Amino acid sequence: MEGALTAVPGADPARGTLLPAAEGSAPLVARPADTASTEALPSAGPLTGAVSGRELRGSRCARCAVTVYPADTACPRCGGPAVPVVLSGAGTLWTWTVQRYAPKSPPYEAPGEGFQPFAVGYVELPEGVRILAVLHGMSPEDLRIGIPVTITAGDGVPRARPAGPAGVTT
Template identity: 75%
Template sequence: MEGPLTAVPGAGSRLRGSRCADCAVAAYPADPACPRCGGPAEPVVLSGTGTLWTWTVQRYAPKSPPYVPPAAGFTPFTVGYVELPEGVRVLAVLDVRPEDAEIGMPVSVTAGDGVPRAAGAAV
């Protein structure tokens, strides 16, 4: 099975997860086995939009290594869980200012450089 951020033809930069062939539970990242029943799971392309489930501001630089601080230094950023229609909650860096973040707001989700990214979606 390919990695969860692997490009899928026609999927653009959407996240890749898996869905159980037996009980239909979706998972992210993709896994060959179902987290609920242990049955076989097939790769799926997940929805590109969801709702912001919760969020916070990361005010401290992650531990290094593996984090490599940028030349300009660390800048706090917003992170949150986005709930997709498949029932999966994905942790993503939010391209939303903290004062604009609101639980339940619609967001779009894309595969980023190693981590999912979410931005406010047009309503």
């Protein structure tokens, strides 16, 4: 994903209207591209959302309080204005897997020693957002859903590491 979506799937961005969702669900919000906010967010990469060092930059809706990552100027749920926020750097491992094959090239560039399998997972933050991250310092045998981790912005994709007592990175 190279950035936040400008419209919720199933919505008609050309009309900018509320469209009915599946039975029993709330309507979906479409936000036309020509009316989207042009307010620039603080320097944040499209994949990392990084600011000052390794913090993660997200946004929170001023209307419905939904938090998203990476940051966007509008809420994907209600279309309301969103304000930039720095997300907490500690969370829990929500799910994980091992990447056993090399990603497509480009943009992936294999290191000199060749591709090595690595673990990736979703980290759930206290704000309620889940972020895909490369899992460092953890072997597949040590990975368990629910373990505490710290997460920081990385080159291209955030990085998560095991957290020690009281959330201290090990």
